[in-house]
Amino acid sequence: MFELDLRSRDPIYQQLVDKFKALIIKKVLQTDEKLPSVRTLAQQMTINPNTIQKAYRELESLGFIYSIKGKGSFVAPMVEEENGEAIRTIKASLSQLIQEALFLGVTKQDIIELIERANHHLHSKEGE
Amino acid sequence: MFELDLRSRDPIYQQLVDKFKALIIKKVLQTDEKLPSVRTLAQQMTINPNTIQKAYRELESLGFIYSIKGKGSFVAPMVEEENGEAIRTIKASLSQLIQEALFLGVTKQDIIELIERANHHLHSKEGE
C-alpha cells in the first residue's frame, strides 16, 4: 500500500498517520471507506499490531477516522467548522518552510508550481 | 538573544537549531561570524551545556556552521552546489504541507502572499 522508513527518526506510527492523512486529503480514501484492519495491515507490513493501532488511535483523535469495535475503522466525514486554529498552525509552518526553501535557492515560481500540482491532485478526485 | 519554549513538545536542542537556522537564513548572523560559546550561551539561557553542544553538532552536520577546536563555532558560507538533496527534500515537505493547507481551505493566493512576505524578510537584510 505504501512504504515506511524504519530507519527514520520519526516513529513508525507517525509515518502511518502522515500517510493516511495524505490519502484522506487526496480523497484516495473516501468518507466512510473502510481502512484495512489492524491485524491485516500489521501482517502485510510485518509490523506489530499495537503500532498500527496507535496510528489509528491518533488519526481518530485528529478527527480523520472513526473506529467501531467489532466492525473496523473508517474515514470520517470532513467537518469544515473551526479549522481556524489548524489553519493558523499550518500557515506558520508553511512560512518557515518557504523561507528555508527560498534560502536554499528554490524560486517563487517553483513553489507556485508545487501549489498548482497540489491543487490539481486535490480536485481531480473531487466528483468521483 | 532569543526565546525558548521549555514547555514545547519538541526538544530544546531542536528549537536552538531552528532559531540559529533562521538567524543564518535571515542573515542576522553572517558568514564566518562567531557564534556564542557553548558555556556562555548555556549560562545566559540557564540551559544544560550538553544541550547547546548537541544543537551545535546538529547545525554543523547540516552544513550551517563549522567548528574549530579551541576557537569556537562560526557561520558557514553557503555552498550552492551541495544543495541538490536538501532542495529535493524540502520540496517534498512543501508539497505535502501545501496539499494539507489547501485541503483546510487556505487559498493559492494566501500561500503566494506568504511567499512574498518570506521573500521580503529574506532580502531586507541582503545588502547590510
Place this chain on the structure above:
Amino acid sequence: MFELDLRSRDPIYQQLVDKFKALIIKKVLQTDEKLPSVRTLAQQMTINPNTIQKAYRELESLGFIYSIKGKGSFVAPMVEEENGEAIRTIKASLSQLIQEALFLGVTKQDIIELIERANHHLHSKEGE
C-alpha cells in the same frame, strides 16, 4: 421509533439501552407496556438480533424491564425502595460532572435551568 448512530464510539446495544431508559423515564413507555419483540425490532432497524437481545438483558438487569418467556418484554413498575444504591451512584456521577461543568464556566444558574427543563419534561407526560 428512534435513531441510532452507527458511527458512535459507544456500542449499539448501549445506545439502545439509553434510548429505552429515556423512553421509560419520560413515560413514553408506561408500566407493563410491551416492548417490541427482539426479531421485529432487529428487522425494523436492520440490526443483529443478538444486539437487541443484549440491550434487553441489560435493561432487565437494571430493573427497567422484565421478560416473560414466550410472551415478551415489558416495562417494569418503579420500586422506590431499591433505588438506594442507584441514587448514590448517580449522585456521585452528578457531582463529578457538575464540578467539571463549573470548571468550564457553566454557571449554577445554567444548571438549575437544566433541572427545570428536565423536571418539565418529566411531568408533562405524568397524567396521560
Place this chain on the structure above:
Amino acid sequence: MFELDLRSRDPIYQQLVDKFKALIIKKVLQTDEKLPSVRTLAQQMTINPNTIQKAYRELESLGFIYSIKGKGSFVAPMVEEENGEAIRTIKASLSQLIQEALFLGVTKQDIIELIERANHHLHSKEGE
C-alpha cells in the same frame, strides 16, 4: 494517591484520566506542577508503565497536561478560549443525568446542594 477499581468496566487508563482531571479541576494539582513519573506511579500502583503512559498521553491530547522527554509531565495552564464545544457536550450529559436522577427520586434541592458543594470545593483552593 488514589484508588482504582481493577474490576470496573471502564479501563484502568480511563480511570486514571478521570482522577487526574478531577485533581486538576479541583486545583489540587496546580499549573506547571509535576505529576509523578510514569515509572514511579506504575510501581506505586503496581500497574504496567505503558498503562500510565497511555493515561498521560490522553490527558495531554485533552490539554490537561504537557509532557517533556527527559523532564516529566506537568499540569497545563487552562486556556479559557473555545470551550464552546466542551460546554455544549457537558450540558447534554448533565441534562440526561439530571433527568435520570429526578426519575429515581433525587430532588431539585438535592442537586442544588451538590452544586453548592462542588462550587465550594472549586473555589476553596482558588487563591493558594
Place this chain on the structure above:
DNA sequence: GTGGTCTAGACCACG
C-alpha cells in the same frame, strides 16, 4: 532518570 517507541503475546467486548 525522564518520557517515547516498539515488540510479543494474552484476553476482553462487540456484532
Place this chain on the structure above:
DNA sequence: GTGGTCTAGACCACA
C-alpha cells in the same frame, strides 16, 4: 474477525 486493553520487557532520545 474486529478494535480495545493490558502486561512484560527491551531499547532510544533527552537533559
